Amino acid sequence: PIAKQTKLYPQITLEVVYQACRVFASRDEEFSINLSDSDIRNPHTVNEIIKTIRETGTASQIVFEILESEGIENYDEVTRFIAQVKAMGAKIAIDDFGTGYSNFENILKLSVDYIKIDGSLVRELSGNERHRIIIETIIDFAQKIGAKTIAEFVADEDIYTILKELGVDYSQGYFTGKPIPLP
Structure with a gap:
């Protein structure tokens, strides 16, 4: 700001x-x-x-x-x-999808390669059935338009396992690797 x-x-x-x-x-x-x-x-x-x-x-x-x-x-x-x-040759991702002004119709207007599923949905995935439904919907939508999915804030094995079962393509978060400095 x-x-x-x-x-x-x-x-x-x-x-x-x-x-x-x-x-x-x-x-x-x-x-x-x-x-x-x-x-x-x-x-x-x-x-x-x-x-x-x-x-x-x-x-x-x-x-x-x-x-x-x-x-x-x-x-x-x-x-x-x-x-x-x-x-x-660049690629495009939509970041923070699933929060704010998320609109599936608007995503269709853009030629995206990746849809990043917002961490606020992922964080609550293992204990919130509604979050699971939203994430499943995003994954299904992404697959149908030919985009890959990336789940943010994958903090533990439970969340990772559920996301893998749901078909998320990529994950990022402390479970898969903490940020490290470039050599």
Whole structure:
């Protein structure tokens, strides 16, 4: 919020993109960068992102995670951005799906590769049948549109096992591995 209030948010986004691309230009791993709707609606930010991924040759390694929880104001602009970066080889994920303004119809407008199931649903999965139903629905939907699913906040074996049974493609959280510094 402070970065947005002080108008530094676009510069921070560009610095994150630049630093991440610079680090991964000499590596083989895929990496993710979160972008907000306001990042994508800013023509200067989009132009600089495109320039950076071209210069570093990292487009095929990047997954841009669009923050669904903040809401998307202009689907035409987001769709244009997605088409542009996917043409370069990047992938797209919708982050925090299942909270906020989650809308299956709106996801159909976007050509996403991954749907990240929000941790607030995953965290309560083993003790909440309603969360299980929502997650099953998201997985079924994702499979039908050809997107992979990623479950956030997988904290223990019980949650991991249930998610595996439900057919989640990927998991992230302390059970599968704590964040570690890059070498």
